[in-house]
Amino acid sequence: MAKRSAAVMLITPAVILAVCSGIIAGASYIPVQKIKAAADLVFSANAGHEQINEIKYTEKEVESQLDNGSKIIYPSFGAQYATIKIDSIDLEAPVYFGSTDELLKLGVCQYLGSVFIGEKGNVVLDAHCNTFFLNLGDVKVGDIIVLTTSYGEFTYKMKESTIFKETNNELIAPTADDRLTLYTCYGNLLGPTEDRLAVICELVEKKFYD
Amino acid sequence: MKNYIKKIAAVISAVSIIGTMSISVSAATADDVVAAARSAGFLEEYVQMLQNYLKVNKFSESQYDILVDKISNVGSEMDDVALKNFGKTIAEMKGEAKVDPDTGVVDDSFLKDVVDKMTNENIMNSLNEIVEAGKKMGLNITVEQKGDKNYIMTVRDADGNVQTVVPVGKLVDTTGAEDNSTKGYPEFAIICGVVIAAGGISAWLLSIANKKSENTNG
Numbered sequence: 023m024a025k026r027s028a029a030v031m032l033i034t035p036a037v038i039l040a041v042c043s044g045i046i047a048g049a050s051y052i053p054v055q056k057i058k059a060a061a062d063l064v065f066s067a068n069a070g071h072e073q074i075n076e077i078k079y080t081e082k083e084v085e086s087q088l089d090n091g092s093k094i095i096y097p098s099f100g101a102q103y104a105t106i107k108i109d110s111i112d113l114e115a116p117v118y119f120g121s122t123d124e125l126l127k128l129g130v131c132q133y134l135g136s137v138f139i140g141e142k143g144n145v146v147l148d149a150h151c152n153t154f155f156l157n158l159g160d161v162k163v164g165d166i167i168v169l170t171t172s173y174g175e176f177t178y179k180m181k182e183s184t185i186f187k188e189t190n191n192e193l194i195a196p197t198a199d200d201r202l203t204l205y206t207c208y209g210n211l212l213g214p215t216e217d218r219l220a221v222i223c224e225l226v227e228k229k230f231y232d
Numbered sequence: 233m234k235n236y237i238k239k240i241a242a243v244i245s246a247v248s249i250i251g252t253m254s255i256s257v258s259a260a261t262a263d264d265v266v267a268a269a270r271s272a273g274f275l276e277e278y279v280q281m282l283q284n285y286l287k288v289n290k291f292s293e294s295q296y297d298i299l300v301d302k303i304s305n306v307g308s309e310m311d312d313v314a315l316k317n318f319g320k321t322i323a324e325m326k327g328e329a330k331v332d333p334d335t336g337v338v339d340d341s342f343l344k345d346v347v348d349k350m351t352n353e354n355i356m357n358s359l360n361e362i363v364e365a366g367k368k369m370g371l372n373i374t375v376e377q378k379g380d381k382n383y384i385m386t387v388r389d390a391d392g393n394v395q396t397v398v399p400v401g402k403l404v405d406t407t408g409a410e411d412n413s414t415k416g417y418p419e420f421a422i423i424c425g426v427v428i429a430a431g432g433i434s435a436w437l438l439s440i441a442n443k444k445s446e447n448t449n450g
Contacts, residue, residue: 030438030445037438041431048424080393084288096287099396121405122397131405134284134398135277143280148405155407188404196276198335207408214408 092230094140095173103171104139106130106147110165111157117147117169130154133194136203139169139176140228144197148205151219155206159183161221167202174230178202178223186218193220200225260296262286268300272307273314273322273343277403285387285396295369302365306358310346317349318342352381359385359400371395378402 079100086094097103097119104117117139121131130149137143149155161167165180178201185208186193193203201224208219265286269279291299311321318325325346330339350358359375362385366373372388382401389395399405 030442033434034438037431037434040427041435044424044427044431048421048428078393080289080389080395082288084290086287096284098288099394120397121399126405126407133403133405134281134396135403136280138284138287148407150407152408188402188406191277191403194277194403196280198337205404205407207406214406218404218407 088141092140092228093173094138094230095171096138099134100125102129104132105170107168107170108161108165110162111160113154113157115149115154121148126150127153135194135196137196139171140174140230142200144195144199144201144203145169146194146203146205151207155204158204158206158221159208159219161204166226167204167223169202172231174228176202176225176229177227179226181222181224183219183221186220188216188218193222200228259293260300261293262291262296265296265299265303268303268307271323272303273310273346274303274306275343275347276340278400281396281398289395291369298365298368302361305361309354309358309361310350313350313354314346318346322346350381352377355381355383355400359383375400 080098081101082098083101084096086096088094095103099120100118100122102116102118105114106117107114116129117132118125118129119132119138120134125131126149130147132139133146133148136146139145149158151158161180161183163180163182167178167180169176169178181201184193186205193205201222203220203222205218205220207215208217209215266279266283269282274282307322314320314322314325320328322343325342326338326340329342331337332339356375363373363375366387370390372390372392374386374388376384376386378384379402383399385398385400387395387398
């Protein structure tokens with residue numbers, strides 16, 4: 023009987039330890055990944071460029087004039103031609119024209135079916151939900167978003183946010199009004215999901231450089 | 233003899249006039265290519281992609297001609313789909329579409345219906361027309377199927393540099409976690425679950441054993 027009691031006394035802490043370890047390991051996985059993603063974001067610049075160098079993009083810029091006489095410089099696919107700044111979520115990131123898996127690792131990507139920044143219409147940008155657009159959901163109505171290019175600075179104000187399915191192209195379709203649409207995956211930080219969070223912003227100011 | 237020479241001269245002049253006409257007719261521009269895409273029934277998203285591409289990448293008139301020709305072939309493919317499923321051509325459907333009285337913009341939602349009816353074969357036939365156009369223009373265009381009605385078209389110049397990567401079908405990006413280390417999460421969760429379950433069962437067995445020993449002692 024004493025032997026049995028001793029065994030129980032030895033096994034009980036081990037069982038409690040195993041249960042606690044399992045719970046802690048399972049519960050901490052997501053926060054650890056979040057911290058890792060944030061750390062990667064801070065230290066990602068060099069690693070990303072090593073990966074992108076494997077693909078050679080046509081390097082070309084075409085200067086043109088819009089109907090209103092403003093000068094615009096069209097970037098080639100894969101070029102970083104702007105930066106996005108959202109002070110309210112402490113985001114400042116490069117914007118690449120076009121979208122591929124490789125470019126999404128480097129920064130915020132512009133959907134090819136949207137107008138160039140500065141042109142009239144819908145500018146659509148997207149990024150990973152665990153890196154550059156980690157805190158996109160925290161952008162509030164009225165928050166200011168600034169896109170800066172080599173030819174001008176464009177200021178937008180957050181108007182509304184919504185959730186849409188990845189099969190629905192309505193929000194990324196061309197529009198008659200000037201707007202900025204930002205989107206990222208929604209509802210699952212750790213893998214693919216069908217839902218997207220979209221932040222729709224209205225144009226406040228277009229400032230083309232001389 | 234004089235009549236014979238006159239006839240030959242007339243034929244030569246007619247041929248030269250027709251030749252001149254065909255040259256002037258076929259001198260296409262980037263705008264003509266965009267117009268051809270709209271006429272063929274391309275969704276506005278794809279028209280915008282084409283516009284953006286042509287703003288950066290310039291071609292000769294003859295190359296634009298090739299594009300117009302091949303895009304018209306895509307239009308024929310879409311017409312076949314429209315006729316088969318709706319009994320009308322794209323142009324006929326466009327003619328019947330609602331027009332916004334304020335803006336004059338034609339409601340092109342019917343195009344989405346036609347595109348939805350396109351099979352993978354229809355899409356591949358259409359993409360092959362673009363690939364063919366690329367070959368004639370000195371471009372290397374490759375198409376990769378990523379899923380059902382989901383393709384990626386990569387356009388490379390003669391030096392192998394990527395000019396553009398165009399999504400076809402699925403336009404919304406996959407913006408979930410890009411870190412591959414997260415891919416093992418389900419397996420990790422299962423292991424944690426097994427450890428917790430094993431711990432729970434052990435605790436239950438221990439409590440039974442404890443009760444038994446208490447009863448025996450009691």
